[in-house]
Amino acid sequence: YFANIISGVVKLTKTLSDGRQQVVGLQFASDFLGRPYRPTSPYSAEAVTRIHLCTYEKRQFERLVSEMPGFEHRMFENTLDELDAAHEWMLLLGRKSAQEKVASFLQMVAHRIDAVGCKGRLPGTPLQFDLPITRAEIADFLGLTIETVSRQFSKLKVGKVIGLEGSRTVIVLDQARLQRAASASE
Amino acid sequence: YFANIISGVVKLTKTLSDGRQQVVGLQFASDFLGRPYRPTSPYSAEAVTRIHLCTYEKRQFERLVSEMPGFEHRMFENTLDELDAAHEWMLLLGRKSAQEKVASFLQMVAHRIDAVGCKGRLPGTPLQFDLPITRAEIADFLGLTIETVSRQFSKLKVGKVIGLEGSRTVIVLDQARLQRAASASE
DNA sequence: CGCCAAGTTGAAAGGTCTCAACGCTAGTGG
């Protein structure tokens, strides 16, 4: 089966035989799910929020490919973008410290939310958003433990870089400092 | 410019502003280089051996796309495979120990070499091959330091899992144990 | 009100990194 996400968030994970898990992708509204041209996906997908999907079968996918000229092209471009994102994530996983990982994560979420959610946000207003996932899932995403993620959140909070309301709501107090803490690539 | 690799190995890297580097891909003979539909690649490419390329311009690429019906489709499938490989690598970078990383790396190279190089190898013969890259590059690939990579090679050698002739030539003595040391995904 | 899951915090253990010294090999020039 294939699907497009209408609303909600889906995580793509890979797991080692002893249970260690790594999130290899987060898919948001309008993103595609499934592995074309293969019988099975090399990863598992799991909803992290309530979701609405638009599912269709392999057959229908093939019909779309053959009948809509631009369809496969668009899929191709999306896949190229996903590959770029994966590369960026490899840099994070391989070379960044826990502090940088968490800061980068917050920036990514802020960016995605900003692009979608709060169009009417006033410039200058501190950016605020809700994390779509739990600490455990963030840890699996960043290649860290829950405790380390929690400690880094606390550090950023104490340093007045972010504010927290409950454990899900994040307010970016100092975007410049968050940016620097994330150590973007050259 | 775009290119296909005729022979040799190319590494794709991303770098942080302070110089930390991560190899995000290794491209071998017959693989494609370049980022379609974007003015620039989000990574840099560097030859790690003497290479032969077949280069062509953006224009020619576009002509290939429009004139050869199956061309873009094949590119798409290759990209999907690269994405799968990237996901596998994210699991390695985020969740595996140094020991497992090095073992996984050796397995990957052995597999790639086996598929291409020594077709006439007798079953049962210990698999032998030359590493295409230096310790420093392996370290950048695995998200480790040179020293840690070196230590893990030594451990595998002492444990009789592999043998080394010089620093480039590797002989796999115990494929089963190497497999286990690599902790493949479920 | 009390329970359970999620999150936080502390202390100790462990793994990887850093810094430093040393070894090996190949190319160079005397």
Place this chain on the structure above:
DNA sequence: CCACTAGCGTTGAGACCTTTCAACTTGGCG
């Protein structure tokens, strides 16, 4: 022919960061 040098690789010791294990707190919900 051979010391010499430079680059790559190995090894050791200590520092540092993340993990592990444990206790504790918070928040949502019956």
